[in-house]
Amino acid sequence: MAYSDKVLDHYENPRNVGSLDKNDPNVGTGMVGAPACGDVMKLQIKLGENGIIEDAKFKTYGCGSAIASSSLVTEMLKGKTLDEAESIKNSAIAEELALPPVKIHCSVLAEDAIKAAILDLKNKK
Amino acid sequence: MNNLPIYMDYSATTPVDKRVAEKMIPFITEDFGNPASRSHPYGWTAEKAVEEARRNVAALVNADAREIVWTSGATESNNLAIKGAAEFYSKDKGKHIITSATEHKAVIDAFRELERLGYEATYLTPEPNGLINIDKFRAAIRPDTVLTSLMMVNNEIGVIQDIKAIGDECRKNNIIFHVDAAQATGKVVIDLEDLPVDLMSFSAHKTYGPKGIGALFVRRKPRIRIQAQMHGGGHERGMRSGTLATHQIVGMGEAFKIAREEMEMENQRIKTLHQKLLKGLTEIEEVYVNGDLDHRVPHNLNISFNYVEGESLIMAIKDIAVSSGSACTSASLEPSYVLRALGRSDELAHSSIRFSIGRFTKDSDVEHTIKILKEKIGKLRELSPLWEMFKDGVDLEKVEWAAH
Numbered sequence: 198m199a200y201s202d203k204v205l206d207h208y209e210n211p212r213n214v215g216s217l218d219k220n221d222p223n224v225g226t227g228m229v230g231a232p233a234c235g236d237v238m239k240l241q242i243k244l245g246e247n248g249i250i251e252d253a254k255f256k257t258y259g260c261g262s263a264i265a266s267s268s269l270v271t272e273m274l275k276g277k278t279l280d281e282a283e284s285i286k287n288s289a290i291a292e293e294l295a296l297p298p299v300k301i302h303c304s305v306l307a308e309d310a311i312k313a314a315i316l317d318l319k320n321k322k
Numbered sequence: 323m324n325n326l327p328i329y330m331d332y333s334a335t336t337p338v339d340k341r342v343a344e345k346m347i348p349f350i351t352e353d354f355g356n357p358a359s360r361s362h363p364y365g366w367t368a369e370k371a372v373e374e375a376r377r378n379v380a381a382l383v384n385a386d387a388r389e390i391v392w393t394s395g396a397t398e399s400n401n402l403a404i405k406g407a408a409e410f411y412s413k414d415k416g417k418h419i420i421t422s423a424t425e426h427k428a429v430i431d432a433f434r435e436l437e438r439l440g441y442e443a444t445y446l447t448p449e450p451n452g453l454i455n456i457d458k459f460r461a462a463i464r465p466d467t468v469l470t471s472l473m474m475v476n477n478e479i480g481v482i483q484d485i486k487a488i489g490d491e492c493r494k495n496n497i498i499f500h501v502d503a504a505q506a507t508g509k510v511v512i513d514l515e516d517l518p519v520d521l522m523s524f525s526a527h528k529t530y531g532p533k534g535i536g537a538l539f540v541r542r543k544p545r546i547r548i549q550a551q552m553h554g555g556g557h558e559r560g561m562r563s564g565t566l567a568t569h570q571i572v573g574m575g576e577a578f579k580i581a582r583e584e585m586e587m588e589n590q591r592i593k594t595l596h597q598k599l600l601k602g603l604t605e606i607e608e609v610y611v612n613g614d615l616d617h618r619v620p621h622n623l624n625i626s627f628n629y630v631e632g633e634s635l636i637m638a639i640k641d642i643a644v645s646s647g648s649a650c651t652s653a654s655l656e657p658s659y660v661l662r663a664l665g666r667s668d669e670l671a672h673s674s675i676r677f678s679i680g681r682f683t684k685d686s687d688v689e690h691t692i693k694i695l696k697e698k699i700g701k702l703r704e705l706s707p708l709w710e711m712f713k714d715g716v717d718l719e720k721v722e723w724a725a726h
Contacts, residue, residue: 214705231723232669239707256707260633
């Protein structure tokens with residue numbers, strides 16, 4: 198499969214890999230996907246005092262496009278408010294990474310991960 | 323070696339041995355005659371070369387040269403044997419046929435075609451180690467079973483089936499027994515004087531010969547009959563018409579001659595490489611070898627790497643040319659049907675890699691492969707939430723995943 202340069206770049210040098218303390222009241226964790234489907238994404242965001250996302254981390258089990266989608270999302274999230282984060286659409290991720298049609302589901306999963314992380318954070322508040 | 327990845331895919335195909343290529347070349351240019359031309363020296367020279375090659379192919383498997391029929395490769399041999407014998411013998415015996423779920427597609431799809439024509443097929447599920455249980459085979463036999471087809475060495479996992487035991491059972495029950503030996507020649511000793519096999523398929527390009535040529539062994543004593551699938555000038559005693567590809571045949575003959583002469587020594591060397599590769603890769607945590615470790619050819623090592631996704635694994639090891647249990651090059655994310663038949667989970671089937679080594683694999687190739695795998699598996703697991711959960715002691719079977 199031919200990958201775009203952007204996918205390859207995120208795959209070779211993934212940004213913000215790691216984990217945040219999931220018990221921290223300011224940290225929201227979203228885990229989406231299933232091993233049997235071939236992708237699992239864990240996305241974590243940390244909200245600063247000012248209501249701005251100050252940190253984002255991910256871990257992904259999945260193909261190169263899934264890894265790249267989640268890596269890109271962590272970059273997009275930093276510096277955004279929750280409302281802004283919530284409005285990130287999968288199409289923007291797919292377009293930025295030039296994902297082929299068979300890989301669009303990776304960007305959908307990344308959008309789901311953002312929503313799940315925000316929901317977790319809101320449930321804590 | 324410039325920018326090409328290390329070749330670890332000998333089960334897909336092998337390079338033509340230089341000695342083989344040299345022997346082939348004159349038969350493309352100077353000695354171009356048609357072996358079927360009986361009236362001039364051009365034909366005679368070609369015929370002589372074809373018959374010498376036939377003797378060499380027969381000698382590797384301890385058969386009579388008259389039992390060898392040239393084909394275009396193992397796929398054609400499998401089709402000719404299965405359809406040809408089923409067609410010939412079903413009138414008297416019946417229309418039930420037996421094979422295994424882990425056969426090559428050329429066998430499975432020939433069986434499917436016969437099913438379409440009204441045959442009933444049984445696809446045996448092997449044991450988790452890839453081997454066919456003889457009792458289960460016995461239980462599958464029916465009075466109307468006309469044909470059984472099993473491969474000697476599995477192309478994906480390298481296990482060797484007990485051909486003698488299965489063949490004895492077939493003889494007892496008057497069942498035609500076909501064996502696909504495409505992955506076996508030059509790797510295991512094949513003695514057709516001893517083995518109760520009626521039909522056996524061979525390929526040149528898995529044994530350092532050229533692509534596009536193969537052969538089918540058709541036993542003479544007791545005489546086995548097959549219905550031709552390719553009609554025409556009546557070549558190969560009517561079993562397979564079509565002008566013989568002299569240069570290809572010469573190549574296959576030479577390749578099989580070299581295999582006969584060098585197999586023993588070569589296998590010693592490959593065994594050493596296999597042990598090194600196995601030891602190196604099983605030093606990585608949470609890896610699973612697919613296929614029995616004792617009943618196997620050392621040329622193959624199929625391993626699943628847990629908690630790593632198959633497609634990203636293939637991307638990560640682009641410096642090694644291997645095959646994956648995950649059909650990641652196509653749009654379908656189908657895991658290997660062979661590994662699924664062994665009862666491997668989808669995840670493990672997806673994250674499997676087939677390493678296959680051969681005549682030109684160097685010690686340093688194996689060392690380099692181990693080094694790359696250790697590094698890349700480590701990197702991908704660092705990225706994997708499943709690995710993190712496994713390390714935290716979470717039972718992944720018990721997690722409720724949000725399926726999508």
